[in-house]
Structures are given as C-alpha cells and as structure tokens.
Amino acid sequence: MDRRKFVTKLSFLLVPGGVIGTFLKNASARAAELYNPSKHYYGMGIQVNKCIGCGRCVEACKEENAVPKDPFYFRTWVERYLIKKDGTCTVQNIDGRISGSVETGNEKEIMRSFFVPKLCNQCDNPPCVQVCPVGATFKTEDGVVLVDDNRCIGCRYCIQACPYGARYLDPERETADKCTFCYHRITKGMLPACVEVCPTQARIFGDVRSSASPLTRFKRMNKLHVLKPSLNTEPKVAYSDLDGEVR
Amino acid sequence: MRTPFHKIPDSLIRILVVFVILVGLALLLRFLLPSSLKDRPTFVAATVEREMAKPVRYAGSNVCADCHEEFNLKKTGYHRNLSCETCHGAARDHAENPTEAKPTMPRLREFCVRCHTYNASRPTGFPQINPASHNPLKPCIVCHNPHDPKPLTVPHECGACHAEIERTKSFSPHVQLACATCHNVPEQHKVSPRVITATIPGEREFCGKCHAKDSQVKETPKIDLATHGEKYLCWQCHYPHMPEVD
Amino acid sequence: MIEPLAEKLADLLRQVSGYIYPNEIEVHWSILIVVYPYLTGLVAGAFILASLVKVFNVKEVQSVYRLALLTALAFLLIAPLPLLLHLGHPIRSYEIFLNPNFTSAMAMFGFVYAWYLMVVLLLEIWFTYRRDIILWSQREKGVMRWIHRIVALLSTDVSDEGVVFDKKMVKAITIIGIPSAFLLHGYVGFIFGSIKANPWWSSVLMPIVFLFSAIVSGIALVILLYMVITPFRGGKIDMPCLDKMSSYLFYAVIVDFSLELLDFIHRLYQSEESIKILSEMVMNKLFISLGIIQVLLGMLVPLGIMVSIKLFKFQDELRKLMYFVSVILIQIGIFATRWNVVIGGQMFSKSFRGLTAYKMDITGLEGLLTTLVLLVLPFFVLAILVKILPPWDTTEQARSTAHAR
Numbered sequence: 001m002d003r004r005k006f007v008t009k010l011s012f013l014l015v016p017g018g019v020i021g022t023f024l025k026n027a028s029a030r031a032a033e034l035y036n037p038s039k040h041y042y043g044m045g046i047q048v049n050k051c052i053g054c055g056r057c058v059e060a061c062k063e064e065n066a067v068p069k070d071p072f073y074f075r076t077w078v079e080r081y082l083i084k085k086d087g088t089c090t091v092q093n094i095d096g097r098i099s100g101s102v103e104t105g106n107e108k109e110i111m112r113s114f115f116v117p118k119l120c121n122q123c124d125n126p127p128c129v130q131v132c133p134v135g136a137t138f139k140t141e142d143g144v145v146l147v148d149d150n151r152c153i154g155c156r157y158c159i160q161a162c163p164y165g166a167r168y169l170d171p172e173r174e175t176a177d178k179c180t181f182c183y184h185r186i187t188k189g190m191l192p193a194c195v196e197v198c199p200t201q202a203r204i205f206g207d208v209r210s211s212a213s214p215l216t217r218f219k220r221m222n223k224l225h226v227l228k229p230s231l232n233t234e235p236k237v238a239y240s241d242l243d244g245e246v247r
Numbered sequence: 248m249r250t251p252f253h254k255i256p257d258s259l260i261r262i263l264v265v266f267v268i269l270v271g272l273a274l275l276l277r278f279l280l281p282s283s284l285k286d287r288p289t290f291v292a293a294t295v296e297r298e299m300a301k302p303v304r305y306a307g308s309n310v311c312a313d314c315h316e317e318f319n320l321k322k323t324g325y326h327r328n329l330s331c332e333t334c335h336g337a338a339r340d341h342a343e344n345p346t347e348a349k350p351t352m353p354r355l356r357e358f359c360v361r362c363h364t365y366n367a368s369r370p371t372g373f374p375q376i377n378p379a380s381h382n383p384l385k386p387c388i389v390c391h392n393p394h395d396p397k398p399l400t401v402p403h404e405c406g407a408c409h410a411e412i413e414r415t416k417s418f419s420p421h422v423q424l425a426c427a428t429c430h431n432v433p434e435q436h437k438v439s440p441r442v443i444t445a446t447i448p449g450e451r452e453f454c455g456k457c458h459a460k461d462s463q464v465k466e467t468p469k470i471d472l473a474t475h476g477e478k479y480l481c482w483q484c485h486y487p488h489m490p491e492v493d
Numbered sequence: 494m495i496e497p498l499a500e501k502l503a504d505l506l507r508q509v510s511g512y513i514y515p516n517e518i519e520v521h522w523s524i525l526i527v528v529y530p531y532l533t534g535l536v537a538g539a540f541i542l543a544s545l546v547k548v549f550n551v552k553e554v555q556s557v558y559r560l561a562l563l564t565a566l567a568f569l570l571i572a573p574l575p576l577l578l579h580l581g582h583p584i585r586s587y588e589i590f591l592n593p594n595f596t597s598a599m600a601m602f603g604f605v606y607a608w609y610l611m612v613v614l615l616l617e618i619w620f621t622y623r624r625d626i627i628l629w630s631q632r633e634k635g636v637m638r639w640i641h642r643i644v645a646l647l648s649t650d651v652s653d654e655g656v657v658f659d660k661k662m663v664k665a666i667t668i669i670g671i672p673s674a675f676l677l678h679g680y681v682g683f684i685f686g687s688i689k690a691n692p693w694w695s696s697v698l699m700p701i702v703f704l705f706s707a708i709v710s711g712i713a714l715v716i717l718l719y720m721v722i723t724p725f726r727g728g729k730i731d732m733p734c735l736d737k738m739s740s741y742l743f744y745a746v747i748v749d750f751s752l753e754l755l756d757f758i759h760r761l762y763q764s765e766e767s768i769k770i771l772s773e774m775v776m777n778k779l780f781i782s783l784g785i786i787q788v789l790l791g792m793l794v795p796l797g798i799m800v801s802i803k804l805f806k807f808q809d810e811l812r813k814l815m816y817f818v819s820v821i822l823i824q825i826g827i828f829a830t831r832w833n834v835v836i837g838g839q840m841f842s843k844s845f846r847g848l849t850a851y852k853m854d855i856t857g858l859e860g861l862l863t864t865l866v867l868l869v870l871p872f873f874v875l876a877i878l879v880k881i882l883p884p885w886d887t888t889e890q891a892r893s894t895a896h897a898r
Contacts, residue, residue: 035299052369054362056333063337064304072502074515080368091512091846107415108489113368118514127690133603134585135594138291148294151588154581156521157599163690165514165843169521171498174581184301193305197333199326199362200373231689247844256658258623261646262616269611277591287592 035187037141042181043208043236044195045218046117048243050202053078053115055094057194057203064182064193073168075179076119076194081245083112089245116246117203119194120145120166120179121227121235128158128167137176143208143236144181152176163228164235181205208236304337311338314345317394324395325374334358334393359387365410372440374398375410401437405430408440412488419489429453429487447482454481468492501852510777511770511847520839520851523859524832525575528867530681530703531831532572535871537678537704538711539565540614540670545741547667553737559884560722561715562618567875569610575867578858598684609677613670619644620662622882627651640881678707685834692767693774693838698756703834705749710827712742713820718875720817726885732809739816743799746823750792770845778840778848783833791826795819 061076062069071093078094086109094115126145129137136151137158152175159167159176170177182192186205190196195205206215222240228247239246285293308330312318321327332338332350340348353359356378365375382390390399398407405426406413416422426432435443448454451472457464458481459472470476476484485491502518509518543561546554577583590607593600627649630641679700685691686699716738723730760768775783798819802812836851854860 037295049370052362052373053366056362060305060332060337065301070499070502071506071515072499072518077515079512082368089846091844093512093515106418107367107411108418110367110415114370115368127688130596131599131688132594133597133600134588134592135287135290135597138294140291140295146294146298148290149297150294151290151585152582153585153588155579155599156581157597157684159516159521160839161688161690163843165516168516169519169581180298183295183298185303185305187299188303190303190305190307196305196307196330199329199333201328247846256655257648257650258620258655258659259662261648262619265646273590276587280587280591 037187040142040186040207041209042122042143042186043206043215043238044119044122044181044192045204045206045215045222045224046237046239047202047204047218047222048114048116048239048241050200051078051115051117052200052202053080053094054199056197056199057117058094060193060197061179061182064185065180067177068171073171073177075166075177076117079116079118079246081112081114081116081243082110083243083245084109085111087111112243114243116239116242117194118164118166118227119237120162120181121164121233121237122179122181124234124236125232127161127163127231127233131157131161133157140183142187144183144186145178146180146183147176147178149173149175163231163233303339305332306337306339306342308332310342320392320394324397326394326396354386354388356384356386359391359393363387365414367411367414369411371411372408374408376407405432416488421487421490449480451476451481505850505852508850509847511842512844513842513847513849514844517839517842518849520836520849522835522839523579523851524836524853524861524864525579525859525867527828527831527835528575528864529572530678530707530835531710531828532568532575532867532871533681534678534703534707534827534831535711535714536565536569536572536614537674537707538709538713539568539715540674540711541708542712542715542738542741544667544671544674547663548671551737553731553733556731556734556885557715557719557738559621559882560718560879562614562621563878563882563884564715564718564875565711566614566618567878568871569606569614570874571867571871573606574870578863578867598680598687602680602684605673605676605680609673613666613673617663617666617670618882619646620659620666623648623659624651624656626882637881644881675704679704685838690843691838692765693771693841694834696756698752698759699834702749702752702756705745705752706827706830709742709745709749709823712738712745713823713827716742716816717820717824720813720820728885730813732812735813735816739799739802739819742820742823743796743803746792746796746799750796753788753792767845770841770848774837774841774848778850779833779837782829783837786829787826787833790822791829792823795822795826 055078058074058077061067061074065075067073067075080092080094082090082092084090122143122145124139124143126137126139129139129145132152133155134151134153136148136153137145138148139145154169154174154176156169156176159169162178167176167178169175182190182194185192191205192203195203201214204214204218206213208215210216218240219238224238224240225242226235226238227242228235311331315331318331321329321331334353335350338350341350360376360378363375365377369375387393391397402408404413409426416424429448431446433443433445436445452459455472456462457467458470460469462469481487505518539561542554543558543565545551546558546561577586580586589600589603593603595601623645626641626645628651630638630645633641682700682703685694685703686696689695716735719735719738720730760771795818798815802815807815839849840851841848856862
C-alpha cells in the first residue's frame with residue numbers, strides 16, 4: 001500500500017480513535033471527580049489566639065445552611081471569656097456580632113480575655129450516635145456526623161446526650177440538626193462556610209490524615225486541646241491556646 | 248402436673264396460637280413497610296447523597312480571581328488572609344450569573360467597625376480603633392482601600408494595633424512612658440508583625456535606671472536592686488503596662 | 494407553632510442567669526417526659542405489690558391482687574401516650590421496633606416494654622382471670638358475653654386441671670415478672686443515668702432510685718384506689734389488708750429515702766466540678782419542688798406518719814385517715830421527684846456556668862391541660878377494665894379471704 005493510502009487509512013483510525021480517547025479521558029476525569037469518602041477523614045483546628053469575635057462565621061453558617069436566624073438555633077457560635085484579676089470568669093455569647101452593649105469592664109481588672117469559637121466536634125466516639133433510637137444520626141466514612149431528616153423521630157435524646165450543646169431541634173422540620181462541617185461543600189473540595197469567611201484564619205479545616213496541609217502544620221506547631229476530654233467523646237475539633245476556664 | 252406428653256392444656260394452646268399470629272403480623276409488617284425494605288447502609292447512602300446535593304451559597308475565594316483583579320491587589324496587603332466573601336457575602340450565585348446576581352458591596356462604617364472596633368478581648372496586635380473618635384462619620388473606604396488597607400499615616404505609637412495595652416498603660420503609673428522607651432521596634436515589625444518582633448528589656452538594670460535606690464529619677468518607687476526579687480527579671484512579676492505591688 | 498415558640502424562647506432568654514450554650518435555651522424534655530416515668534413507675538410498683546402477694550403468699554393482701562394487676566395494665570396502656578405526643582414525628586416511631594439502633598437505651602426499652610406488656614402483664618392477668626371469664630361468659634348475654642368470650646380466646650375449659658395449670662403459669666409468670674418489672678422501670682432510670690453529658694442524671698444510682706420510687710408510688714396508688722373504691726362500692730375496708738400494704742409501703746419508703754439520701758451525701762462528699770452549679774440550681778430553681786414537695790411533704794411527713802402508726806396504737810378510723818393523707822402526699826412527692834430529675838437536669842447549662850428556666854404551657858400538646866388529661870385517663874381505662882374484668886367477688890377471692898380470717 002502506498003504512503004497516501006496508508007496515511008488515509010491511519011487517519012480513519014485516528015479520528016474515531018481520538019474521539020473515543022477523549023471520551024474515555026473525560027470519563028475517567030469524571031470518575032476521579034466522583035467523591036470517594038474513604039480517601040478523606042476530616043477534622044478542624046481552632047486557634048483561639050487569632051479569633052477576634054467578629055461573628056462572621058456564625059452569620060456565614062446560617063446563610064450557607066439555611067439555619068433559622070433566631071438566636072435560639074446555632075450550628076456554630078462564639079463565646080467570649082472575661083477573666084478578672086479576682087479570678088471570676090464571665091462568659092457571653094457573641095450572637096453574630098459584638099453588640100455595643102457588651103460590658104468590657106475597666107481594663108484595670110482584666111487578667112485575660114479572649115474569644116472561643118464553638119461547633120459540633122464531630123466526635124470519633126459520638127454519644128449522640130450511640131443514643132439515637134432509630135439510628136437517624138450516624139458517622140460517615142469520612143468522619144462527619146450527619147442526621148437523616150427522613151428517619152429522625154424528634155425524640156431529642158441526641159440533644160440531651162451531646163456534652164457540647166452543639167445540637168438543636170430544627171423548628172420547621174421538627175428533627176435534630178447540627179453542624180455538618182458543610183458536608184455539601186467539603187465533598188466538592190471547598191471549605192466549610194465558617195472557615196471560608198474567617199478574617200484571621202482562626203479556623204483551619206482539613207484532612208487529619210494528610211501529610212501536608214494547614215491542619216497538619218497546626219497540629220505540629222501547637223499544643224492541642226479538646227473540649228471535655230474526660231467524657232471520652234474523642235472530638236475531632238482541636239483547639240490551640242485553649243484556656244483552662246473554657247468548658 | 249400430671250399432663251401426659253400429648254395433652255397440652257387448652258389455655259396454653261390458645262396463648263401459643265395468639266402469640267404465633269402476633270409474631271406473624273410483626274414479621275409481615277417488617278417485610279411490607281417500605282422503609283424496612285431498606286437496610287442501614289441504604290439509609291446512610293441516601294442521606295449522604297441528600298446532604299451532598301444541598302445548595303452551595305459561598306463560592307470560595309479562588310473563584311473571584313477569574314474576573315476581578317482586586318484579588319491580586321489583596322494578595323500582599325493586610326487583608327490577604329480574608330476571603331472576598333468575608334466582606335462581600337455569599338457570591339456563588341454571582342459567580343454563576345455575573346450580570347444578574349450581585350454580591351453586597353459594604354460601604355458603610357458599621358461594616359468595618361464590626362471587626363475593627365476596640366474590644367479588650369481581641370488579641371493583641373489586631374488593629375483596633377475607637378469609632379467615636381477615629382474620623383467619626385467618615386466611611387472607612389475614603390481613606391483605606393479595603394483590598395489593600397494601609398493606615399494613612401504610619402502610626403508612631405503602638406496603640407493602633409496594641410489598643411488594649413495602650414489603654415491599660417494609660418491608667419497606670421507608666422502612662423508617661425512611650426512604648427519606645429522600653430521596646431526597640433524595628434521598622435519591619437509594622438509590616439511583618441509576627442515575624443519581626445519588638446524587643447523587651449533583658450536586664451534588671453534596665454528598670455533599675457528609674458527604680459534602683461541610687462537612681463536620680465524623682466518620684467519613682469525605689470528598691471534595692473541587689474536583693475529585691477532574687478533572680479527574676481522585673482517584668483516576670485510586675486506587669487510593666489500596669490505595674491502593681493502586693 | 495413556630496411564632497409562639499420564638500416568643501417563648503425570647504422571653505426565656507431574659508431569665509437566664511450566668512452563661513448557657515446558645516442551643517440550651519430550649520428545654521427539650523418537657524412535662525410530658527415527667528409524666529411518662531411517673532406512669533411507668535406506677536405500673537412497676539403496682540405489679541410488684543401484686544407479685545409479693547403471689548410469690549410470698551401474703552394472705553392479707555389477696556383481696557387487692559387483681560386490682561393491682563388491672564391498675565398496672567391501665568397505666569401501662571396509657572404510658573406511651575405522653576411519649577407519642579412529645580415526638581416530633583410520632584408516625585415514624587414504629588421504626589424503633591422495626592429498625593432499632595441496638596446501642597440506644599431508648600430503642601431497647603421499646604422491647605422491654607413490649608415484653609413486659611405482652612408476656613408478663615397480659616399473660617398473668619389472663620391466666621388469673623381465665624376460668625372466671627369463661628364462667629361469666631356462660632352466665633351473661635349480649636355484648637358482655639361476646640367480650641368475655643373473645644377475651645377468653647374462645648376457650649371453654651373450666652376443668653380443675655385447667656385451673657391447676659393456670660395457677661402454675663401465674664406463679665411462673667410472677668417469678669419472671671418481678672425482675673421484668675424491675676427492668677421496666679430501672680431501664681427508664683438507665684435512660685437518664687447513662688447520659689454522661691449531664692451530671693445531674695449521670696449516676697449509677699439512677700436506675701435504682703427510679704425503681705424504688707416507682708415501688709413506693711405503685712404501692713401507694715393501690716392503697717389509694719382500694720381506699721376509694723371499696724366504700725364507693727359499699728364494701729368495708731379490710732384493716733389487716735390495709736395495714737399490711739402500708740407496712741410494705743413503709744419499708745419501700747425507707748429504702749427509697751435511704752437511696753436518695755445516699756445520692757445526696759455522695760454528691761456533696763465527692764464535690765465534683767458540677768457541684769457548684771447543681772447546688773445553685775437546687776437552691777434557686779428546685780427549692781420548692783425538691784426541698785419542700787419531694788423531700789418534706791413527699792417523704793419525711795409520710796415517713797413520720799407511718800413511723801408513728803408503728804409505734805403507737807391508733808383507732809381504725811384515725812389510721813385510715815393517716816394512711817390516706819400519706820398516700821396522697823407520696824403521690825405528689827413522687828411526681829415532684831420525676832419533675833426534679835427531668836426538668837432539673839435541663840435547668841443548668843452543660844458549661845456549668847448558668848441556669849435557665851422552664852415555662853410550662855397551659856394549652857398545647859405539651860401543656861398543663863394535656864398533662865392533667867394524661868394523668869386522669871388511666872383511671873378511665875381502669876374503670877373500663879374493672880367493668881370487663883371485675884376484680885372482686887370471685888370464688889377464688891371469697892375462698893382466700895375466708896381463709897385469711
């Protein structure tokens with residue numbers, strides 16, 4: 001066969017081959033885009049020394065997750081601690097902003113004062129999962145504790161069992177609800193809304209198993225604490241610079 | 248009881264029949280009701296799917312870079328750690344429909360004041376102002392570009408970022424001491440505060456300049472430098488911004 | 494119902510003292526969850542009284558044996574109602590039985606309850622009454638005849654061997670039934686006691702205290718019913734029976750009081766972190782319901798009355814009055830006990846830094862009116878049960894009471 005005929009015949013193969021090849025490449029790219037939960041295990045770090053108590057995280061969470069705007073339902077919130085020289089400790093909620101009427105007191109009396117962001121700790125040994133009578137709340141393969149809206153019967157046992165006050169009853173759906181680490185965002189490679197808008201990077205989100213991530217650096221460079229360790233809930237939210245007065 | 252093996256009491260038979268019927272009904276229900284046809288992994292998978300399909304409202308910081316060069320401007324300034332959406336609000340709709348959905352553009356003082364108003368609980372080093380006295384009524388963005396905010400004049404005193412210390416010191420006997428009296432502050436500290444830090448006095452004799460028995464400075468409390476406080480540096484006991492004695 | 498809730502919560506926010514986690518403003522387990530352990534407690538207590546009679550052959554109390562069983566059944570049938578009313582999605586609640594989470598105490602309790610109802614209580618009542626039901630159905634006409642025939646499961650066996658078998662079954666069921674009754678109400682205590690997040694509830698003693706206070710309330714209820722129904726029917730109260738039941742009540746109250754005292758002393762002595770906020774809560778929020786109603790009126794006064802009856806000889810009429818006052822006070826006291834456990838556990842914050850308040854609705858699904866209806870409903874059920882299965886004037890009872898005299 002002469003060269004022209006060869007090239008013609010080859011091109012007849014190449015073009016469909018190219019189309020099929022592109023199709024396969026796109027398909028594998030799509031398959032790679034399909035989320036694989038076994039490849040991730042999520043956790044969060046909170047640098048208490050960086051939190052300025054602006055409350056943008058609280059607002060962003062309510063916006064992103066359609067949480068009722070009333071001050072009775074919070075997936076995340078910020079606490080303000082004021083420890084005076086005489087040892088008394090006062091705690092207040094930052095309801096999404098520092099209101100003008102927040103009492104700072106005379107600077108002379110302050111020994112320490114700081115803000116502490118709180119949220120669901122996505123425990124590894126979650127008491128809420130243990131007590132749910134119908135198994136509506138469960139831990140996913142990637143370490144996030146979710147609530148099945150269609151199964152939850154609204155008995156509120158999980159809300160009683162959470163030592164951190166992270167859960168509430170959604171008033172419209174009458175089912176239990178809580179922070180999900182913005183599961184719909186993190187499974188697409190985005191950050192949770194609260195982490196996204198924090199102006200000082202006080203909140204750090206990542207994969208606890210990764211070797212190179214902001215969370216890894218956080219774990220390396222800080223002494224870490226968790227809330228209520230004696231209850232053995234194995235929280236996955238780690239705090240650095242956590243004061244002993246924080247409950 | 249002298250019941251022969253084949254003669255089970257009538258009452259027991261009736262009870263057993265009822266029991267069998269009830270168990271049968273329960274089993275029937277278990278296999279008839281639609282939810283019980285699924286097992287736990289099915290519920291879990293369905294919930295995970297529902298959760299993942301929820302709408303996203305915040306676009307994420309990188310998306311804005313595609314169209315807005317303010318993103319590059321922001322990269323080196325003091326606001327480099329902020330996401331665009333921290334100030335502009337949820338912008339996913341805008342990212343998908345740039346002409347129809349617009350994010351917020353905060354221009355009022357109240358917006359900036361929320362982060363930057365003075366509060367004693369804020370960590371030291373975070374720039375804070377008193378909104379009542381710092382150019383009242385003027386929108387912040389008139390003087391400060393929000394994408395690369397710099398103070399108009401370089402603050403010579405440290406109160407712009409160390410407001411709580413400045414206020415504490417202003418109630419204290421050290422009110423007349425400038426920060427630079429005790430701290431050497433390299434110029435770079437104002438640009439990279441966490442990397443280049445100011446110095447603190449490393450000798451007892453430093454404080455002794457005013458507080459030793461033989462110091463010429465008038466009206467300061469005097470102590471015997473050789474014996475007072477053993478081996479400690481002065482600021483290890485006395486907080487220099489509000490020095491007190493027991 | 495969202496608007497009223499928001500207003501109520503906003504109002505409660507103003508009554509918070511100290512600091513509470515923001516989600517804690519809503520009190521999740523309301524008065525309905527107070528009613529529920531109260532009702533199941535009465536079930537366990539009434540059953541245990543009846544069981545004492547059967548297992549230890551206490552002749553004096555035979556006459557109330559069937560009444561106690563029917564009382565237990567009446568309250569057991571109504572007990573799930575407060576739970577269903579409280580659930581956000583009661584229609585899905587059958588999932589607790591079909592697809593339970595086996596690590597959940599609440600789910601497992603569903604099976605304990607079902608076991609107790611079906612295998613213990615209903616069977617015991619059936620075997621106790623069986624021959625009498627058949628005899629009644631043979632004498633009656635119309636609706637009652639058919640009701641009795643169906644309740645007897647269409648049996649017609651009135652032979653003596655049948656009765657002997659019935660008695661053996663009753664004995665066996667009673668023996669299984671006593672630990673089952675212990676399990677029934679101890680389990681409710683476990684549901685609270687196993688919540689490590691809440692130091693007011695989390696205690697090994699919780700199931701035991703719940704159980705013994707249940708026994709106290711159950712015995713007191715049967716005494717109360719006996720004292721009210723007997724004259725109402727024109728009968729005469731049998732004093733040995735009353736004295737014996739009150740003796741058992743006395744012992745039960747002593748044990749219950751000792752357990753609660755032990756819990757109290759233990760908490761104070763250990764002085765764990767939560768002691769400050771819990772003490773503050775008891776003094777501020779629970780002073781009346783715990784100090785005055787539960788302890789003073791509900792326990793110490795009846796205890797004093799019963800001790801004095803043991804020490805001194807009083808006339809029959811005076812003793813009756815004293816018993817009556819005691820059992821009323823005990824009922825109120827045990828209800829207050831449930832209140833203090835359930836509501837008390839939600840009055841302080843898990844941050845240990847603040848206290849909140851509970852505002853009970855008057856109307857509404859979780860309100861006072863609903864509660865009153867739920868507390869009265871079992872008596873209506875009991876009236877129906879007593880009509881279908883009269884617990885007196887049977888050949889059995891006539892024989893045993895004659896024997897006792």
